[in-house]
Amino acid sequence: MAKIIGAVTTSHIPAIANAMANGLEETPYWKPFFDGYPPVRDWLNEKQPDVIILFYNDHGLEFFIDKKPTFALGVADEYHNADEGWGIPTIPPVTGESELSWHIANKVVDEGFDLTICQEMRVDHGLTVPLNLMWPGHKYGHVKVIPVCINCEQHPMPQPKRSYALGQAIGRAVESYPEDLKVVVFGTGGLSHQLDGERAGFINREFDLKCMDQLVSEPEELTKYSNLDLIEIAGAQGVELNMWIGMRGCLTGKVTELHRNYHGPISNTGAGLLLLEHEHLD
């Protein structure tokens, strides 16, 4: 049977891609951020997951507001990156896991989550930055990725409790898949930040740290926030917490925190990194 063996949360901002492309990891500005990652990379290299289920939001590469899926699931064998308009380097294709993707689609839609199912999907920095952070030098081709895309751009957006429930349904779907696969779930984006308006630059360190604690030990507390609450407490783009909450929903068994780092600011955000181990309760 497929098993979820762990989870990772990480920022996905484009500035990280630029820093890596320009070899800035050891500069004073970036070092406290990148220093958090080696333990996570080591764990992934030791555990050798077959599949990454990756929660992210599209920032106007695949989806425009002509048609904006609330939740979208990739079911392709391969995903491509493309020019996002600001010159971060386009990177090699990402390998998909079509069979498990369709299994998740079948189970989760039957449970009442009306996903948009995508056989072609250009993936932006929201998905590619986390992969390149875990496997620098774009060495992620061996791992199969299932993109789960949440609308974090246009209100109405799915509420945290709904993202959590979707994660739970995905978790159950994975557990019912007959093939022996090791699965790790990534929740990307966040934490507190605001890019737009006179309030741009807002970061709430205290909230970010509390959020990381609660994500581990009492995730249902986080589902009590509405997206409007998150805007107030964590900034307009603080709604990206939905991806972390969706990830956490997938972990229905015992969760142990193995590693964490919090550093800010990177670009305009507070960046939280968590590595969680997950054991199924059979």
Add this chain to the structure above:
Amino acid sequence: MTERYADREFPGTYLFDGAMAKKGYALNKMCYSFNEQQARDEFNADPEAYCNKYRLTDTQKKAIFDKDIIGLLREGGSIYYLAKYAGLLKLNMQDIGALQTGMSVDEFKDMLVKNARGEV
């Protein structure tokens, strides 16, 4: 008038909902096109003609020419698409933050550091 998603107001924040998505549709569509190098080149060759091609309003065009990010938000711009316009202008998110808050870029960066340390 398109119904707003929420009555709740957030100072200095422009909630991007149906009303804004409708108002800013042409503006965001133009900015979305900037994903393509060819579109960026075409805009740079003749910004006004490019704005006219997407049928921007006079207010939207003025905000584009003035690099008035707050004005663009008021006109229905989504920060995700405006970021692509910023990319075309070779501005990063700290430059955009400075433009919106009326700070210098260094002042804006200092504020980010203080916020992230929890000093504010």
